[in-house]
Every structure is written in C-alpha cells, then in structure tokens.
Amino acid sequence: MNEELVKNKMVQVFELVQRDIATIRTGRVTPALVENIGVAVYGGTDKLRIVELGTITAPDNQSLVIDPWDKSIIGEIRQGILLANAGLNPSIDGEVIRIILPPLTTEDREKYVKLLSSKIESGRVMIRQIRGDTMRDIKKEYEGKRISEDQKFGQEKRLQGLVDEFVSKIEGIGAQKQKELLQI
Helix, strand or coil: CCHHHHHHHHHHHHHHHHHHHHCCCCCCCCHHHCCCCEEEECCCCEEEEHHHCEEEEEEECCEEEEEECCHHHHHHHHHHHHHCCCCCCEEEECCEEEEECCCCCHHHHHHHHHHHHHHHHHHHHHHHHHHHHHHHHHHHHHHCCCCCHHHHHHHHHHHHHHHHHHHHHHHHHHHHHHHHHHCC
C-alpha cells in the first residue's frame, strides 16, 4: 500500500466535499455561494469561474456584490448565474451585479440540512471506495507473496486509521455547517 497516494486521494475527497458544502447557503451570505459558478465568456468556448472574473463581496448578511474586472462581460456573468439554477436572482446595478437573498425560512433550513446530509454521506462513500480499492490491492500483494501476513494486517490497520481520520474530518465540517444552517 502506498500510504502517501491513499492519503492524497482522501485529501482530494475532503477538499471536494468542503467546496461542495460551501455552496450551501446558510443564514449568512458568503461569496462561496457563487465563486465556483462557471460562466461562458469571450465567445463561450471556455467556462471561467466567477472568482476568476471579478471581486465578490458580501456587504451585509443579505446581499452579494460581484464587481467584474472586465465590465464588458457583466451581462454574461449575470446569465451564467441564472443558468446555474442556484436559486439566485442577480441584477445589474451600474457596473456591478447585486444578488439580494431573502432570509431563510424554516422549510429552507430543513431542505438545506437534508442536502448537507446527502453531501456528507457521499463524501463518506467516496472515502470507503478508496478503502475498498486499497484493501483489494493489499490482498493481491499478500496473495502474490509480496508482503507477509503481519505486513498485511499492519497496512490494513493504518488504512483504517486514515479512513477514520478523514470520515471524522468530513463529519466535523458537516456539523459546523449544520450549526450555521440552524442558527437564526
């Protein structure tokens, strides 16, 4: 078992889950809600993320302001946000885009908690898939007589330690996000 490789895969899953969870809206508005939305600009051949196209600020708890560096693509950014189906309604206000978000209702909060739970579970599943693949590799090495039984058990134990560590990290960020969601 290449422990470093397995750990890197788990770090990638953790970072993916972390970015995915950041897109869930809480009572507080955050630039993470829109920064990774892809926008087709300059002829539509490539999609750039909003964070690559301008500055995103949250002047208060209910609104976001996107200030594009290139003012000529302001309409394309607005269109990209609408096409992302994120439930956001951007409006062009001079040379910036404003997004006003209404306060979350109890039903919204419950819906977002369910969404959060499914994202956390998918993160756990991805970590378990890495464990399953690695366990098969360890078993093949043992059956091919490349490692001893003691080495096999040692590798399996270290692997389970990594799995426990990353599942715990994923659940930790999930618990923090749920706390933010339920805060009024």
